[in-house]
Amino acid sequence: MKIGFVGLGNMGSAMARNLLKAGHAVTVYNRTRARAEEFASIAASPAEAAAGEVVITMLADDHAVDDAAQELVKALQPGAIHVSMSTISPALSERMQQAHTQAGQGYIAAPVLGRPEAAAAAKLFILAAGPADALAACRPLFDALGQRTFILGENPPAANVVKLSCNFLLAAAIESLAEAFAWTRKAGIDPQVYLELLTSTLFTAPVYKTYGRLIAEEAYTPAGFKMPLGLKDVRLALAAAESSNVPLPMASLIHDHMVGALALGFENLDWSALGRIAALRAGLAPL
């Protein structure tokens, strides 16, 4: 297929490469051109990348996606599809859906689960929602990018809700570990013993292993996912849930702790530095 790809961050670059490998014709666009130069076909604007059957956006936040989408709505051919894969608000997803539909274009929300390494290995999980025919048309792309695609119905914003809910669940697991490590450490338990105990008994999922280790070792830098990005996602979760009149008390709690982390200057630490916040709250010095 002839595809435009907008947004070549760590995730986007790896994904665009996999689409090329799978034999698709990919034209890329990135605001900072240097990151685009490994690719053969480079567009000078999102609009220029929108000449094919599909354009994929994989950008940092609502603001960047909104900017790009306003160009795409003008540039896409009737019947062409915008596949929005960024982690964004369901509200923006809904506005894009309306704009593309009005313009006779297709729109799919297909955010992903997985870190850059999973993107590179084409092992992402893809959370897709949109009209059945558009989803069918994009199936080969999803297969080139991920290990499994979950179809979440015809309403694109629902996929964005699911993605945000997954990040909320990750944040909740991190916060619970943060509190448990602070408590047990103050009660005299060796953090490494505790980590081994948790992750070889009840909490065997990778999320507990990964974040448990970071908290046990207070290894908050270099950051895999920085605190302000974590806060952004929790904020999006709270706003999206609020728009459905759903309170998320755990997300509020985590939100407040993350805001407190920024107050202490943790903006370059990994979001698992909620562990340091919990330790400080308990009067513990850094390890």
Place this chain on the structure above:
Amino acid sequence: MKIGFVGLGNMGSAMARNLLKAGHAVTVYNRTRARAEEFASIAASPAEAAAGEVVITMLADDHAVDDAAQELVKALQPGAIHVSMSTISPALSERMQQAHTQAGQGYIAAPVLGRPEAAAAAKLFILAAGPADALAACRPLFDALGQRTFILGENPPAANVVKLSCNFLLAAAIESLAEAFAWTRKAGIDPQVYLELLTSTLFTAPVYKTYGRLIAEEAYTPAGFKMPLGLKDVRLALAAAESSNVPLPMASLIHDHMVGALALGFENLDWSALGRIAALRAGLAPL
């Protein structure tokens, strides 16, 4: 070894059987005698069960353990060991440690992770703390009861802290799932699809599979672990952490939701009925 076993609930009966199978001489005591009658050697009181080298207590709560321990301190031979395997407060554990030490007796805290099926299969995880020689002496018993024993140092109450922290982490995972299911369900996501998505991607640990299914299906009865027992453990966690000056904000949040569950008459539902509380908060009718 010659062992007394006090407390033949679902967990205790299975454990006592495994000790017999391993060739130990086990004398049992249970307040309700009927549950003891499958065993050959039945004591008429905890004191009578305390004639051997080791006595194990596996009872419902602090109150029951405290009552039994007061008899055991009087009855145990010098050098004999009380192995306390119930889920109790670190504060009681510390009082028992002092009483037994003063009486020239040994004391180990060795609470367990695992449900009755794991107890029956001798697949428990044992969280043991106490003097090294006493732990060494009890090693064959632990091997007969569980698949792995974690040694958590020489201070028995530390093992009780770790056990309570594990139950806190379970409760936190349940509450986070409760909120995530309420939100996504209200946003139109099918709970079964969402469950499959979560547990085949980021949240593969058994705890998410087990409790995710109960919440997805609102299958809160029959209860595997009733709400008041969950509340009791969260209350013990909060009190124990408070005694170390450690706030546990997530535990407080869960505590309040569990109290609210009892206010609505959920005392016979599984503690995963936090899922129904979250659904009610979101204005959702039962499935």
Place this chain on the structure above:
Amino acid sequence: MKIGFVGLGNMGSAMARNLLKAGHAVTVYNRTRARAEEFASIAASPAEAAAGEVVITMLADDHAVDDAAQELVKALQPGAIHVSMSTISPALSERMQQAHTQAGQGYIAAPVLGRPEAAAAAKLFILAAGPADALAACRPLFDALGQRTFILGENPPAANVVKLSCNFLLAAAIESLAEAFAWTRKAGIDPQVYLELLTSTLFTAPVYKTYGRLIAEEAYTPAGFKMPLGLKDVRLALAAAESSNVPLPMASLIHDHMVGALALGFENLDWSALGRIAALRAGLAPL
């Protein structure tokens, strides 16, 4: 002075009348013209109301103020002053300050404390911030509108922060009363006796008398200040505090309870219906 007045809700109408009474020349604008007809000089647009030395805006929310301000920036004479008296976000206040300053115009934030009756009686409290000369120029207007003006420095958004913080403190007093009434009522205390006790001993401020009575009698309708407006202000408080990296855990708690109130269909009840939410959480039937 020659004044434009934009926004003739319950508050704005009363305020515009007081300015007339004090001898100022007032041209009014309201989107719904009917509410303007009691006044002699009616503008057809915010821009048309901006012909004098000062234009005052008193509108429902950020959206309405932002729309009006975009016209005012184009229409105001150099040196003329926009006095923004609505309850809005500090972020919007800052954007307006920049826009007016760039256009050579003055900008003051001067939100108020007080209900429509206080506005009618010229008994408002005015929370004003902005350049000292502009504040001095507007002093006669403030004297015509309120009983006292607090000067909060030269930075207009600071006044908006203070206004939101006052509404947060009101919401916190309401929520604390909500929980205290639910608890004491369930413990068998007559709500009227409890109200009398509280408000004649420690809690003599009008806020406790007003909201205590509403909660004691569950008199949530007709609403003096509807739940969605309360939620809007708490949301603005959380966002403004977050932009300064300040967590407000009590505001988060109240936010979640208000979202839950909307989930139960309380959108037309007074914000003191937090009292009913607390009662429901405690398993109490309505009075």
Place this chain on the structure above:
Amino acid sequence: MKIGFVGLGNMGSAMARNLLKAGHAVTVYNRTRARAEEFASIAASPAEAAAGEVVITMLADDHAVDDAAQELVKALQPGAIHVSMSTISPALSERMQQAHTQAGQGYIAAPVLGRPEAAAAAKLFILAAGPADALAACRPLFDALGQRTFILGENPPAANVVKLSCNFLLAAAIESLAEAFAWTRKAGIDPQVYLELLTSTLFTAPVYKTYGRLIAEEAYTPAGFKMPLGLKDVRLALAAAESSNVPLPMASLIHDHMVGALALGFENLDWSALGRIAALRAGLAPL
């Protein structure tokens, strides 16, 4: 009347003096005898103080009251009345009620609102519950001690619930001020200006003036009411509410902040040092 008075702390001494002034025959008991020596009639034990028609207890906590009560139940004449005026748990109040009733004695719970200065000036507020005849008999004593007595029904523990609920409301007002001052201070508002504004507009009650000033000036020492005492009362409130299946989310929040205050070594600061906790959370240095 012939009265025993047990407990001569700052409150109790002042109260015993007022009973003497009113013409009653008062025999006092205090664990530390030195505090008793200003009085003419000194008992050597609570039992010895229990020879008259009424014995009043005014002690530090449940533990001290429980110890004294066990003596009083044995020593009081049939028909004599124990008036329990300490701030204690409703649960202990209920146990004392049962014990005294079984012994044919009377029991009233009559905790008070007011600091030592109010006690000295006989300006306490008295929150009394118990059998109507016993209340009538004690009326002259209440009149000698306080400015007003509120009758809260025939069930003594209800008065203890009301007292704890008042302390909860105080703590909630303090915490809300703590958050509001941290936020506005970080936004550049002068704390003294903010204090003046709050307490001369919406929040005129003494509680806002007293605690607002302490927080505005960070004047947390010498403590009027130390943090651990505040925490004790919040803990009693949570436990009492839980026993009625009433969640108190604001009390949980405050509880956690107080535990965090102790973790930072604030045990000798006034409970309004919640203000410093909020400031630290916001990344603010001490004033």
